[in-house]
Amino acid sequence: xxxxxxxxxxxxxxxxxxxxxxxxxxxxxxxxxxxxxxxxxxxxxxxxxxxxxxxxxxxxxxxxxxxxxxxxxxxxxxxxxxxxxxxxxxxxxxxxxxxxxxxxxxxxxxxxxxxx
Amino acid sequence: xxxxxxxxxxxxxxxxxxxxxxxxxxxxxxxxxxxxxxxxxxxxxxxxxxxxxxxxxxxxxxxxxxxxxxxxxxxxxxxxxxxxxxxxxxxxxxxxxxxxxxxxxxxxxxxxxxxxxxxxxxxxxxxxxxxxxxxxxxxxxxxxxxxxxxxxxxxxxxxxxxxxxxxxxxxxxxxxxxxxxxxxxxxxxxxxxxxxxxxxxxxxxxxxxxxxxxxxxxxxxxxxxxxxxxxxxxxxxxxxxxxxxxxxxxxxxxxxxxxxxxxxxxxxxxxxxxxxxxxxxxxxxxxxxxxxxxxxxxxxxxxxxxxxxxxxxxxxxxxxxxxxxxxxxxxxxxxxxxxxxx
Numbered sequence: 001x002x003x004x005x006x007x008x009x010x011x012x013x014x015x016x017x018x019x020x021x022x023x024x025x026x027x028x029x030x031x032x033x034x035x036x037x038x039x040x041x042x043x044x045x046x047x048x049x050x051x052x053x054x055x056x057x058x059x060x061x062x063x064x065x066x067x068x069x070x071x072x073x074x075x076x077x078x079x080x081x082x083x084x085x086x087x088x089x090x091x092x093x094x095x096x097x098x099x100x101x102x103x104x105x106x107x108x109x110x111x112x113x114x115x116x
Numbered sequence: 117x118x119x120x121x122x123x124x125x126x127x128x129x130x131x132x133x134x135x136x137x138x139x140x141x142x143x144x145x146x147x148x149x150x151x152x153x154x155x156x157x158x159x160x161x162x163x164x165x166x167x168x169x170x171x172x173x174x175x176x177x178x179x180x181x182x183x184x185x186x187x188x189x190x191x192x193x194x195x196x197x198x199x200x201x202x203x204x205x206x207x208x209x210x211x212x213x214x215x216x217x218x219x220x221x222x223x224x225x226x227x228x229x230x231x232x233x234x235x236x237x238x239x240x241x242x243x244x245x246x247x248x249x250x251x252x253x254x255x256x257x258x259x260x261x262x263x264x265x266x267x268x269x270x271x272x273x274x275x276x277x278x279x280x281x282x283x284x285x286x287x288x289x290x291x292x293x294x295x296x297x298x299x300x301x302x303x304x305x306x307x308x309x310x311x312x313x314x315x316x317x318x319x320x321x322x323x324x325x326x327x328x329x330x331x332x333x334x335x336x337x338x339x340x341x342x343x344x345x346x347x348x349x350x351x352x353x354x355x356x357x358x359x360x361x362x363x364x365x366x367x368x369x370x371x372x373x374x375x376x377x378x379x380x381x382x383x384x385x386x387x388x389x390x391x392x393x394x395x396x397x398x399x400x401x402x403x404x405x406x407x408x409x410x411x412x413x414x415x416x417x418x419x420x421x422x423x424x425x426x427x428x429x430x431x432x433x434x435x436x437x438x439x440x441x442x443x444x445x446x447x448x449x450x451x452x453x454x455x456x457x458x
Contacts, residue, residue: 029238029369030384048384049414050237050405052164052369093246096301096330096347 008065009044010053011079013072015061016040017110019101024053024062026094034083035091037115038098043083044076059105085116120225123149124434126218127197127232128205131159133404133419134234135188140427141232142195143443143451146434149226150197153204153239154367155262158185160405161416163240163367174417184416194456200224204239208377208400216399230430233386233395233402234423238371245276245363249334253341253361261285261364268293268360274344276300276331277364280307283315285362286324296324297356299346303328327356374406382408392429393422399433401426 012024018038025033025040032046042062054062063069065076082088104110125141127134130152141148156162161181169178179187203220211217211227218226242260244250250258259265261281265288273293275285278300286296298315303326305312318324329346335355336342343355371384380387380396385408388394393401403426404419412418431440445451452458 026243026365027368029371045383048237048371050369051414052160052237093243095246 008049009047009076009079010042010049010051011063011065011068011072011075012039012041013061013063013068013075014108014110014114015059015105016057017113018104018107019059019061019097021058021097021101022091022094023056023058025091027052027056028092031090031092033091034085034088036082036085036088039082039114040091041079041082041088044080045083082116087116118223118225120217120227121149123147123198123226123228125149125230125232125430126151126216126226126228127234128218129159129234129236129404129406130154130157130199130201131234131236131404132161132184132188132416133236133423134159134232135185135192136420137232137234137403137423137426138195138197139188139192140424141430142192142197142454143445144427144431144440145450145454146230146427146430147195148197148232149200149228151200151203151205151220151224153202153241155202157189157199157201158182159236159240160369161185170416172415172417194454204241204372205235206373210397214399229399229434231400232423232426232430233374233400233406234404234419235371235374236369236405238369238374240367241370241372242363243365243368245331245365247331247333249336250341250361252339253334253336257341257360259360259362261362262367265362270294271359272357273297273360273362274299274356274358275362275364276344277366278305278307279364279366280311281366282362282364283307283311285364287311287314287318290318290323293360297327297358298324299327299329299331299344299356301328301330329354329356388422391425392432393426394429394433399430401429 016039032043034041125146125148127137127148127150130150138148165181167180203222206221207219209217216228216231242262268289269292272295273289274297275282276299286298289296328349331346333345334341343357345355386395386402388402388407390409395402403422405414443451
């Protein structure tokens with residue numbers, strides 16, 4: 001069978017930046033999350049679109065690609081790019097969120113805060 | 117080693133699609149055994165959205181996950197599938213005579229003509245703490261909240277978690293354990309109001325202690341675990357002595373060994389043909405969230421369709437010389453007999 005051209009992925013949006021609650025990684029059946037200094041990304045080659053992570057995120061940061069808000073469309077490509085960075089390692093178990101996560105949780109326009 | 121169970125069909129996964137698979141197999145006159153990792157049927161419907169409303173089941177304007185599972189159980193009751201709960205499948209191998217040998221982690225073996233992989237996003241397994249060194253003490257001093265727990269009489273008990281199971285484990289040990297401590301990263305519980313109330317009452321009476329912390333490791337001497345190390349809210353590492361540790365952190369799905377069964381996969385999902393939902397191996401079918409094909413949508417109702425065609429595929433596999441007839445449950449006496457109506 002040829003590769004499925006309808007393959008989609010799930011995407012972590014800017015809401016995660018400077019929060020990184022990590023609740024999502026605990027439920028991922030295929031360990032597709034990668035951890036950066038202040039953001040989690042989904043490796044689109046690993047994600048199986050099961051959607052189990054969406055309701056886990058306290059910051060509502062995760063969307064199915066087709067449901068991405070208009071102002072977050074750029075995050076699909078950014079997730080894929082960050083997932084390939086050698087210092088972004090697989091994270092499979094929940095850990096403490098960033099210390100000031102709650103202060104950053106409801107802020108928008110955080111893209112400039114992203115650390116690679 | 118226990119005697120293998122011989123069967124025509126084995127369904128792996130007792131979620132909504134696995135349950136409906138048993139129904140469709142029943143209509144085809146194929147008896148089945150079903151296996152699930154959870155101690156109850158229902159899969160994601162029971163674990164992830166038992167109380168959430170579902171609006172897209174044909175003919176049922178709205179029902180919760182739990183209600184859907186109850187209705188499916190009623191529907192499959194005439195066919196009496198043999199349930200094997202609390203078991204995860206480890207291996208699947210071809211036998212010399214063209215059947216399949218399937219084994220679970222508890223040592224049960226099935227020899228079956230057909231296999232239906234309805235494993236969803238994987239087996240729900242208990243979460244463990246993200247620290248090293250617990251394994252040697254499992255089943256002696258370290259437990260999962262979902263396990264059958266021993267009496268903690270006279271022991272210093274430490275429970276981690278924030279849900280109903282964590283709180284209930286503490287409450288169950290009242291009057292028995294020498295001390296009871298609950299640890300979570302913050303004092304906020306996701307449990308029922310009554311259970312939180314009961315917990316707080318015991319806490320106010322000094323019978324249970326709450327500690328906010330992030331576990332970092334364990335202290336051990338010779339063959340005993342003596343303490344859990346954790347970071348407190350000030351970021352200092354502290355050792356909390358304990359005799360028994362219960363990790364009541366809930367369950368999460370893990371795809372597990374499916375990928376090692378030699379079936380054609382794409383992005384960790386099983387490739388199927390859409391005529392019979394057969395995988396790349398004869399006699400093995402994949403239905404529901406675990407399969408992929410062009411246009412795949414992970415919806416329960418699509419899984420029902422897949423299970424129906426897979427049952428027809430199984431009938432053709434089991435009896436290749438017979439023509440598999442399409443019969444209607446409204447009129448077919450054969451189907452009425454199978455449904456126990458005649």
